Amino acid sequence: MKGIVFSEFLELVEDKFGFEMADDIIDEADLPSGGAYTTVGTYDHHELLTLVTLLSQKTGISVEALVQVFGEHLLGRFYEAYPVFFEGVNTCFEFLDTIENRVHVEVKKLYPEAELPTFSATFPQPNVMHLTYTSKRPFSALAYGLIKGSATHYGENIAVTMIDQSAENLTKVVFELVKQD
Ligand code: HEM
Structure with a gap:
């Protein structure tokens, strides 16, 4: 999945839940990419699902809603x-x-x-x-x-x-x- 999707997601997380939340989920997710996405790069879409699942656990908001x-x-x-x-x-x-x-x-x-x-x-x-x-x-x-x-x-x-x-x-x-x- 294109990096633009990941970087937009992390920006939204920072916006709504703060920089620390974005940092925490990247740390905990222990991603193959390390969470350093470039707009034009391509990454495993499972990374997005991992990040959303962690955000859901931390916020109590369902994955679907997020x-x-x-x-x-x-x-x-x-x-x-x-x-x-x-x-x-x-x-x-x-x-x-x-x-x-x-x-x-x-x-x-x-x-x-x-x-x-x-x-x-x-x-x-x-x-x-x-x-x-x-x-x-x-x-x-x-x-x-x-x-x-x-x-x-x-x-x-x-x-x-x-x-x-x-x-x-x-x-x-x-x-x-x-x-x-
Ligand atoms: C100007 C409008 C749009 C642009 C530029 C755009 C572009 C993109 C890009 C760049 C991706 C990522 C592909 C990848 O990472 O490999 C994507 C995926 C996707 N797009 Fe669009 N898109 C647009 C509008 C829409 C709309 C309106 C819908 C819904 C009806 C939609 C549904 C999706 C879905 C669901 C995915 C995720 C991949 C999947 O489900 O398999 N897109 N799109």
Whole structure:
């Protein structure tokens, strides 16, 4: 997983829980990388899960909740780092529909070693989007946070329900998004 994801995560931890907390979880995690992430480097995604699990133990907040909040934060950072992906894209559904065939395609060109999930979208009604997440990694909670962050970015009120389709290892999930008016 790309270093940008790790460095953004640790910055958020510092912001919300303080520098010592970030330092403590890195120390305790005893990571192969030593926790010194560079934006362009690539690291084992298990390191992120180890850091989140330790943070969850220390704060009493569930891993899922922490990863979701991180996803919401990350969307804002993606907007700052890659504004081009938002240009000419006017609604949340439209934006989410570009991730598979545009955004992650460009990410893969920039970082050939990136490990990305797959999304497929259907629109059963104009105000309803079904977005199916499939990955080898259990980061559907991150997708949930990124979806919520996208709705916030577009100032839209969207109810999101997550339906696990993978016997609970969270590698295949259908998100039902219902735009409220
Ligand atoms: C401008 C917007 C976006 C950019 C630039 C972006 C870029 C990236 C990058 C760099 C990674 C890390 C790949 C790796 O570490 O190997 C990633 C992973 C991921 N992205 Fe995106 N992304 C964007 C939007 C989204 C949105 C809106 C969603 C959700 C619908 C999403 C879902 C995910 C998930 C869940 C992962 C984790 C890997 C996995 O689950 O297998 N991304 N993305």
